[in-house]
Amino acid sequence: MREKAFLHHVKLFCLLILLLFIPVTVLSQKKKKKDTETELIKKDSTDSKKGKKYSDLIKKGTIKKGLFNIIQVKTDVYFEIQDSLFKREFLVVNKLSQVPFQINESGLNKGMNYENKVISFYKDTIAKKVWVKSYVPKVSSPKEDAITASVIDNFSESIIEVFDIETKNNDSSAVVIKVNKIFDGKQKSFNDVLNNIGLSSSVKSELSYIEALKSFPKNIVVKSQLTTSISEGGPALPITLGVTSNIILLDKTPMKPRFSDNRIGYFTEKHWYFADAQQAMLEKELITRWRLEPKKEDEERYLKGELVAPKKPIVYYIDPSTPKQWRKYIIDGVHDWQVAFEKAGFKNAIIAKEPTEQDLDFDVDDVRYSVITYAASPKANAMGPSVVDPRSGEIIEADIIWWHNVMTSLHSWMRIQTGAIDPKARGNKFSDEHMGEAIRFVSSHEVGHTFGLKHNMGASFAYDVESLRSKEFTAKMGGTAPSIMDYARYNYVAQPEDNVTVITPKIGEYDKYAIEWGYRWYGPNENETARLNEAITKHQNDPIYFYGEQQGATIDPRSQSEDLGNDAVKASEYGLKNLKRVVDNILNWTFDKDQSYYETGKLYIEAIGQWQTYNGHVLTNIGGIYLNTTVHGDNKQSYVPVPAAIQKRAADYLAKNVLTIPQWLFFNDITDKTNPLKDSPLGPYEYTPYTLSRGLQYDVIYSLFSDDRLLRMTENELYQRNKTNEKVFTVNELFKKMHQNVFLGTIQNKSLTILERMTQKNYVDVLIVSTNKLFEKTDAKKSIQIQETLQMPHLCSLDDAHMARNINNSFLKRVTEVTSDKKGELSKVLQLLRIKKSTGDQSTQNHYRDLIQRIDKALNTTTF
Structure with a gap:
């Protein structure tokens, strides 16, 4: 009994001791927890590794x-x-x-x-x-x-x-x-x-x-x-x-996007849309544009048609490193767009200025400032890219890069294209005023890109060629095309007797229309999509408002770089008349006592490059297709072959001005003093006239008989004859016309000149290269490279996304009519040469035997 009592007391005593210690333990744990939290807080303001506070x-x-x-x-x-x-x-x-x-x-x-x-x-x-x-x-x-x-x-x-x-x-x-x-x-x-x-x-x-x-x-x-x-x-x-x-x-909420329409030219950002109600994903493109909108208090006035200042204007700063004599012209080029933004309902929408003392934080690299940056470089170019919010297409900032040497391009264009009609455009150096006006034009073009506008290479096609010779028309329309976003440079069509003075591209009707379409603000109760579509539909049949996409391999001859007017043959013929006047005066215009003939040689090769540019404009019409951007209900054709009559005139032009090398251009008094010169990293590079003319002629013939061109002509023949009775220009007609011109002297049993033999060799070699795979590595590509070095300089190195529609007409070329047509033409040439191999002088006969051997090898047969 006592043992039980004793054990009971011991248990109570232990329990009491335990109860006494429990609060201490809990308090200790709480204290430790608090200390831990304190340490964590300390560590939150201290680097756990380095102890930074x-x-x-x-x-x-x-x-x-x-x-x-x-x-x-x-x-x-x-x-x-x-x-x-x-x-x-x-x-x-x-x-x-x-x-x-x-x-x-x-x-x-x-x-x-x-x-x-x-x-x-x-x-x-x-x-x-x-x-x-x-x-x-x-x-x-x-x-x-x-x-x-x-x-x-x-x-x-x-x-x-x-x-x-x-x-x-x-x-x-x-x-x-x-x-x-x-x-x-x-x-x-x-x-x-x-x-x-x-x-x-x-x-x-x-x-x-x-x-x-x-x-x-x-x-x-x-x-x-x-x-x-x-x-x-x-x-x-x-x-x-x-x-x-x-x-x-x-911004938390992106700008409301505006969806693109392929009938008007804006840079775009792709966007994909998913929704439960769809049966397929929707892909749309958002145009790139500034967030231009009226102030809240001006919205009602704006919607009534009154001009209002935007909530936030578009401001461009001139790089302080820009030479002072050009700043005014660059600023004027920006402000020339005011008229387009007024069409969209905004006044004072764009501002160009030099940074002042008030712009304390100005920095050309700070995206808060859109800057026309001046780059000291031998590169001859200018470009107008933008920084875009890809969520909405909103342009946040624009950067125009202005390379110092762009003036060399302007100098070239004006001398070659307007020297015949404008005495101010002839010397080795222009006055600041004359160069300034050219700089103003480039400024406007590049600023147009920073508004979101793409090149509109089809604008110049709106003007009839003869109208470009009218002093009244050019003064009224202001320039060479309805859009400054075209590569329609200077008026090379106008002749000296026309007394045309407005020869520089200006802001045109298309530009105003495009800016209004992209920048007009619509109220919350307006159907923006319907209004935008109405704006395009209203002008869809007027060539002034036509948008022609920039193309890689040009299919639509309306949308070409550096061309003027609606008739490439006529425009080029006028251009050649003026070009001959320029060539006749190159020695005088470049005269600089005790100086080398460097400037002479450079101007000379630029003249030759202009000739090749005209050839390209005309050539595109052969096998060309007018590509129209169509929508349901507009009753327009998407693909319209260039009329046969125009294609034939184009072929005649090439026969006259390319197959027959213009001796006034390649063999004249200039070559007594200098060869055509092109700058290279190793110094001026000289082209001898015979070598240069041979290479450039080869390039035209090679392009003329390209597989894609002949395939388009075949497609056209098949389509047109099945659909209408309209006359078509066929591949066989093209070969017949060229054959008669190239081999005219042979048919007439004449001794051939060096240039006539050169043309025949070029013609035959083009067909061989195109037909026989063993000859594919012939120097065809080299001549194309030569041509690129001679073309008049381009402006803007912007990459126009989706430059042209992708049309596949070259699948399985080896089983098309093209190979048969080319081999058939080679066979005809071979038969002619075998008959005529003993006619003409010794050089002519040597030439014939050479061609016979080449064609025999290419066809791999002695009979056909």
Whole structure:
């Protein structure tokens, strides 16, 4: 009994002791937990690895406040990102800001935008990291639709970078990350400059550094010096590029997009749309345009038709490095577009100006400023790209790159195309006023691109050729085409006796129409789609408003580069008359006492290039097709073959001016002093007249009998004869016409001149190259390269997306009529030569025997 009592008391005593210790244990655990939380809080404002404190960073470094506060401690750079900015969308824009000599001539110059991407930052509190993800923002679906879940999974973001959270700010509303690696070349996630400009090398991070940092309310600017090396068969050369990265905060709600219409020419952004109600995905294209809209208080006045100032005008700044004598003309070229925006309902919509003292933060590399950047370079060009929000097509900023040597192109065009009618356009150097007007034209053209407008190569076809000889018509219409976005340069059609003075391209009716279509603002109660369609339908049968796509291999002769008027044969004939006047005066116009004949040789080869340009304009009509952009209900044909009569006239022109080499152009007094000259990296390159004429003639014949051209003619013959009784120009007729011209002297038993023998060799060789695979490596391509070096210089190196419709007419060429037609023509030539092989002088007979052997080998037979 006592033992039980004793054990009972012991248990009670132990229980009491346990109860006494329990609060202490709990309190101890609570204390430990509190201490742990305190440590975590401390660690949140301290780097767990390096022990950095926010206060220390601020104390030791400098801070630039803005979109992200930028903290710089010696060479270390930190971004302080507010919590409110996580998951927001940003656009990274990378540009060149400095280039060394070694890559300048390749066309890589200051101001060029080489890489853009949409990114978002995500805070990971568990891993204590900030993830950066990127995606292609070109897919949409309604939030409430079931398919949206699938859209999210099938078009997801990709992780491109990760940063450790270094610390937090004092109130824990922002985190701090160290960002050196994305700007000093160690990582390519934000800035992959070398791959994007085509240099297959890597950044030498030890020779690269962050140069400057700026932060503003909606963007930050980081400038870096990135070094690599290149080797082209010799010792490695160091290359340091100045690059600028902008990170721009995009609006939460993108601009309302405007969908493209192929009957009017705007650059576009593709977009895919998914929805539950669909039976197929919808693909649309958004035009690129500025967000131009009236102020809230002006909306009613605007809708009534009154001109109002936009809420935010489009402003262009002139690069301070632009020579002073050209600034006025560049500004005038921008302001020439005011009339087009007034058509869209906005006054003072565009402003061009030089930066002033009030523009304290002005920087040509800052995306807040659209700049016409002046590039010191031997490159002769200009271009007008834009930075676009890919979610909506909104143009955020525009950069016109203006290469100093673009004036050499202008000088060439004006001397060759207008020297015959304009004494101001003849000397080795123009007055500032005359060159300034040309600069104004280029300024307008390039600015047009920054509004979103593509080239309209079909505009010039609207004007009758004879009207370009009218002083009254050209003064009234202002220029050479209804659109300054055409490559309709200067009026080479007008003759000296016409006294035409308005010879420079101007803003035209198409330009006004296109800007109104793209920029007119519609109220919430208006059916925008219907209104836009009405605007096009209203003008669909008027050639003034025709939009002709830029083409790679030109099929539609209406939409050609550098041409004028609606009749290429007539325009080229007028052009040749003026060109002969130019050639007759080249020695006088380029005279400069005690100077070499360098300028003479250059002007001479430019004249020859213009002749070849005319040949190309005419040639396109043979086998050409008018490509119309049609819609249901417009009662228009999509494909209209060039009328047979026009094709025959084109063939006659080529027979007269190409198959018969113009001796006034290639063999004249100029060649007593100099050969045609073309600049090359090794110095001026000379072309002898015989070699040059042979190569250029070969190029025309080769193109004339190209498989694609002959296949289009065959298709046309088949289609037209099955559908209508309209006369067609057939492949056999083309061969017959060319044969009669090329072999006229042979048929007449004459001794052939060197040039006549040259033409026959070119003709036969073209057919052999096209027919016999063993001869495919003959120098056909070389002649094409020669021609490209001689063409008048082009403006803008913009890549017009979807330049032309893709029409496949070349599938299984070997079983088409083309091979039979070419072999048939070779057989006819062979039969003629066998009959005539003993006629003419010794050189002619040698020539015939040579051709017979070549054709025999090509046909691999002695009989046919």
